[in-house]
Amino acid sequence: MYVYMKIASHYNIVDKPNERSSHFQLTIRGGGIIFTLGVLYYFFASSFSNPYFVLGTAMVAVVGFLDDLSPLSNKTRLIIHFSAVLLLLFQASSFSYSWFLIPIFMLFIVASLNSYNFMDGINGITAFYSLSVIALLHYLNLELAFIDQDLIVYTEISLLIFTFYNARKKAKCFAGDTGSLAIGYILFFLTIVLMHQTENPFYALFFLVYGIDTAFTLLFRLIKKENIYKAHRSHLYQYLANETKISHLLVALFFAFAQLLVGILIIYFSKNSFSQQLISSSIILISSSLLYLAIRRYIVQKYVNLN
16 A cells, blocks of 8 residues: 555546545545455465456456546446456356346446445545445354455455555545445455355345435436436535535444444344345335435435525
8 A cells, every 4th residue: 555655646646626526635546456456465365266256356446447547438437347247246156046137136236336436435434334344244254154254354454454544534545446346346246145155135235325325316316307427416425524514534434333233233134034034124224214314304404405
């Protein structure tokens, strides 16, 4: 990280604030390269385990890094993303499902991958949220051994290193697309392997908090007939950080702890029957959505509309 930051500083690989940004100073971009380096370290240390997953991680990281340097076309990004997700599903043995489900899985994962990228907008949010998810996966892997524990540990180490540089009042670096896409890809792979081996789809709720904010933000923008491809500041986390002036780190911790709580509940109910899990997961989803909408409505009425 230290070496990368020196190189990035020399070649002016920085994030320049604009009217849509939640920060106000030049900050080194692409610090999330550490996540891909962690995966590559695992790859060589494990005698080349999970090669398709590793290749997919490198693909999304490279296209993210190139996009950080100079914006790529949506078509180019999507081609790489779909190709990487295809490798992810192959590595996770998901092709054992009915053939017509594969395109659905691919669309959902690519959308989720980009959602993870969109949510990376304030200091600490990608670091803390990802640490919450990886902690849940770490705990379950100790019990279920669904993946090589070293992959989880190396990912945790890379996250902790990135957190040291990013989770500050004035961040030393941002993850950039290269980081947010890579860590999202890694966490999705681990969760999909877990879901496949346990045949439990409810572990997808390990990403519920990000999913709710992304889905409702997209819905509200469509209702307002806004260009959904244009940069904006209308996610709940952005309202909390920019409109209410709550510390970025407190907002990031709020999202991370909310997801951790949801994950703990999902793990707690995972011992129940499928129907009981369906009911409990539905209650979690509905109650989380209602709470989200209540908080969002309060902030919009008290802060956003006044501006």
